[in-house]
Amino acid sequence: MILELDEVAVSYGGVHAVRGVSLGLREGALHALVGPNGSGKTTLINAVSRLTHLSGGTITFDGADVSGLRPHQVYRRGLARTFQGIRLVEDLTVRENVALGFEGRTPEARWFRRGASGAALSAADEALDRLGIAGVAAERPGELPYGVQRRVEIARALAGDPRVLLLDEPVAGMGAAERVEIGETLRQLRADGMTLLLVEHDLAFVLGLADQLFVLDFGTLLASGDPHETAALPAVRTAFLGPEERRRDRSA
Ligand SMILES: Nc1ncnc2c1ncn2[C@@H]1O[C@H](COP(=O)(O)OP(=O)(O)OP(=O)(O)O)[C@@H](O)[C@H]1O
Ligand SMILES: [Mg+2]
Incomplete structure (x- = not known):
């Protein structure tokens, strides 16, 4: 187990x-x-x-x-999880939201200094691909249909592998x-x-x-x-x- x-x-x-x-x-x-x-x-x-x-x-x-x-x-x-209520950051793009899932696995707070790293963005792209929503990477989550937002949540969890x-x-x-x-x-x-x-x-x-x-x-x-x-x-x-x-x- x-x-x-x-x-x-x-x-x-x-x-x-x-x-x-x-x-x-x-x-x-x-x-x-x-x-x-x-x-x-x-x-x-x-x-x-x-x-x-x-x-x-x-x-x-x-x-x-x-x-x-x-x-x-x-x-x-x-060990990752998604939330019953959607919890996405409105000021970030979908890609950046998902990249947070990758950054969360590393100890440095790199994100706050210079934005998402290249590694985080490629992990995000791969996760978005797995969820079939690569096409909305540059959009803000709030503009997307509810079902797509839910996929973004799953993608964020996946980006942390x-x-x-x-x-x-x-x-x-x-x-x-x-x-x-x-x-x-x-x-x-x-x-x-x-x-x-x-x-x-x-x-x-x-x-x-x-x-x-x-x-x-x-x-x-x-x-x-x-x-x-x-x-x-x-x-x-x-x-x-x-x-x-x-x-x-x-x-x-
Ligand atoms: N932070 C909290 N403070 C006090 N009571 C809580 C708290 N969180 C949950 N509860 C109570 O614990 C019980 C279980 O709630 P929980 O949200 O885990 O159920 P659930 O199975 O997820 O329900 P749902 O299907 O509605 O999502 C409920 O009686 C709820 O009111
Ligand atoms: Mg519940």
């Missing part, structure tokens, strides 16, 4: 956002993490990328305990055709040897894509395993019903 979570917990005051989650990511596989609204998916990604504290448990990446590291430290080791990529709902708000295209991109990344964790709302979207499924519910790991088998479990089906149906289901 390239990434292992052992009894990971995150609490915010009295809110137990994530409780005792243990799971592992297999190198070169595409994993999906699904769960209803507020089940702790983003919190789990935040914990792994070290953007939030751990209330308990350990995170091991490539054999080393990274539980106490800072976000830039895990990033430099090769990560070994593990965590994607927080990358197809949220996209139409069916765009979703299929992103699915193809993720398949290609897997074929290139990358380890992926795809956080997603839509169970149907991940079923044809993921090698392994993790289901979160109320901050705990409800089930994991083969995507189709796991999705068919009664407890998983119940978790994906709306609150109304769920109440009825429980009282039945």
Whole structure:
């Protein structure tokens, strides 16, 4: 396992956002993490990328305990993520935004002194190419359609040449055709040897894509395993019903 979570917990005051989650990511596989609204998916990604504290448990990446590291430290080791909300710098071009993903891997704050390095810009061009958006390199992100902005986010993470990529709902708000295209991109990344964790709302979207499924519910790991088998479990089906149906289901 390239990434292992052992009894990971995150609490915010009295809110137990994530409780005792243990799971592992297999190198070169595409994993999906699904769960209803507020089940702790983003919190789990935040914990792994070290953007939030751990209330308990350990995170091991490539054999080393990274539980106490800072976000830039895990990033430099090769663990990248994208955000549920788009976070691009409006004053920079798409190419420069993506180049930041490369610069983040190096310790010097070179960027702030003389702009992106040649190496960073060529890493950016390669990442933009992989996402099929080389044509918008010179544009400002704010002028682009939402789906393209989401691709820029993924490209930025790729520019750092990560070994593990965590994607927080990358197809949220996209139409069916765009979703299929992103699915193809993720398949290609897997074929290139990358380890992926795809956080997603839509169970149907991940079923044809993921090698392994993790289901979160109320901050705990409800089930994991083969995507189709796991999705068919009664407890998983119940978790994906709306609150109304769920109440009825429980009282039945
Ligand atoms: N910084 C925070 N402070 C307090 N509570 C938080 C914080 N972040 C998350 N929570 C709470 O933790 C729980 C899990 O939230 P989280 O955003 O991880 O869920 P999610 O599965 O990503 O949901 P969604 O599908 O809506 O993105 C929720 O009850 C949320 O309100
Ligand atoms: Mg979320």
